[in-house]
Amino acid sequence: RLGPHLAWLKTAISQSERQFFPTLGRPSACRPLVMFRRAWARRGSCAWVHTSRALAGGSAAAAAALLATGPGRVARAEDSWSLRWQWLDSDGGLRAPRQPGPAPRVKEPRFTRADVAPHDGMGKDGSIWVTYRDGVYDVTKYVSEHPGGQLLLQGAGGPVEGFWAQWGAHHMSEKVQQALEKLRIGRLSDYAPEPDEERRGGGAWEEEQLDACRIQNRLLTSRYCEMPYVSETKSTAMILSYLTPNEAFYVRNHAPVPYIDPKDADSHVVTFTCGGEEVASPTLGQLVAKYESVSTTSVLQCSGNRGADNIAANGVRASGFVGGPFEHIGLGLLGNACWGGVRLSDVVRELFPKSCSEDVLDSLHVTFEGLDGYSTSTPLRYVLDPANDCLLATHMNGSPLPPDHGFPARAVLPGITGARQVKWVSNITVGPECSSAWNANYYKDGAGGGALQRLPMNSVILAPEPGWLVGTRATEVQLSGVAYGGGTGSPIASVEVSADRGKSWQPARCLFEEASSRGNVSKFGWVRFEARVELEAEGVGSVAAGHGGPLTELWCRASNEAGEQQPDVSGSHGGYFYNGYHRVPIVRLMERPASREHSSE
Secondary structure (H helix, E strand, C coil), rough: CCHHHHHHHHHHHHHHHHHHHHCCCHHHHHHHHHHHHHHHHHHHHHHHHHHHHHHCCCCCCCHHHHCCCCCCCCCCCCCCCCCCCCCEECCCCCCCCCCCCCCCCCCCCCCHHHHHHCCCCCCCCEEEEECCCCEEECCCHHHHHCCCCCCCHHHHCEECCCHHHCCCCHHCCCCHHHHHHEEEEEECCCCCCCCCHHHHHCCCHHHHHHHHHHHHHHEEEEEEEEEEEEECCCCHHHHHHHCCHHHCCCCCCCCCCCCCCCHHHHHCCEEEECCCEEEEEEEHHHHHHHEEEEEEEEEEEECCCCHHHHHHHHCHHHHCCCCCCCCCCCCCCCCEEEEEEHHHHHHHHHHHCCCCCCHCCCCEEEEEEEEECEEEEEEEEHHCCCCHHHHEEECCCCCEHHHHHHHCCCCCCEEEEEHHHCCCCCEEHHHHHCCCCCCHHHCCCCCCEEEEECCCCCCEEEEEECEEEECCCCCEEEEEEEECCCCCCCCCCEEEEEEECCCCCCCCCEEEEHHHHHCCCCCCCEEEEEEEEEECCCCCCCCCCCCCCEEEEEEECCCCCCCCCCCCCCHHHCCCCCCCEEEEEHHHHHHCCCCCCCCCC
């Protein structure tokens, strides 16, 4: 009875292999294979997404990776490390990956901690040594080359573990291990392993683990890592409502979440400085009582959103994400929320009247510093423009900010990339552009480019998801997505969709009434769209003759009221800000033979 169905399945698999994995076994397929295996291990249920990205890059990945090494098949020792890390131990507890450090070398020099201590950058030779586990590393030259070099000085003349405990991303990149190999100069003779509380979510990470919103976020999002916590909004959460629920909203942390007791929120101090001098230090309660409380609806997007699409379009060498935990960023570092707080323009104009004069305005930035040590800046003119609705926000979708989103106060800069919207704000400075590593070295427009600020216009298809199965006789498919103007200053005017790779375009229905029904006409919130798009005739597509037509793509593009249109393919921008047409591959089912006993069915 099952014979005909099994035969059909075997044929379908065979045809799919020819179509999706034509380079299986060739050396050129090795890189996509590695990408696919990493993606499967990390994001098992989303394997289709990453397969499609490898295909879009022009070199097919291998399904054999999925069959041979399913998620969680490789056992690891307690201190081993791999890009295929697991965030849960067998006992269900959290476990963070930790860099093992290079292996000792034969006859390498030995040093004591007392020998290392004088090399703190303050001596006559200016040498800087650090230790990690049992190794000693000379980072004198590396400090000037490393984007976070000034931060690295926190460990000068001693162990770097404390610095890395704060900035946990150092444990999640192959590049760090490679750098350590080159910098190692010897071994600690008096090394004694110490308990690693951070590995189990303890130490500075302990308080955030049991936060109610974090627990829900783990269930409702796709996680990249736990320490620091990074998650991606699922397409289903973005489809269900105009505003993205707080608990389903993506999170991008760089360090442990600073804990502030909700009872102490009003007494939280925000210090304002200019020219190195303190201007005022009001409490949050005083600011809220003095200035008008307002709200605005705005998209929040991480700079690296659609990072995998960027790699597929521009190649692995064009992105700084390759080899790290965020190599496969999808479209979910994105959300839409109603933010409430006080206008930054009101506060800044009153506290810094001289800095707000036209003759100096364009030379100044507003620097925001968070309690987590993260700091960055945005041009003062943008912050002061009342049309931009920049806020010192205390609320998100009508509720106090969750800890992961900056409680008790964060900067909300509509139209600006999320990297500049600092959380847990403790200090606001008006002056030159921020010189911190986050501003000077990270989130930049490629090598030699400036700090990324205004988001580009974008649109993405949320449903169907990549790999959606469509009946062979289907003539149309229902799709939905979101579009937003970013920092273009112009609202979305229209969205078009295509099912024949751009040969023809059909208008989508934009749900503009959602924003207006809430009394919000902000140009920074997204517009949801939907369409019933006509499919190509059966058998038409990218598949060779004789194999049917199982694969086609759905595309979308947006236009704004200024007449600008989303590009077919956008530049790499160092791996950030990708806004080319969003392409979603869907699969046509082949006709399944009817069994003899159930031919009528």
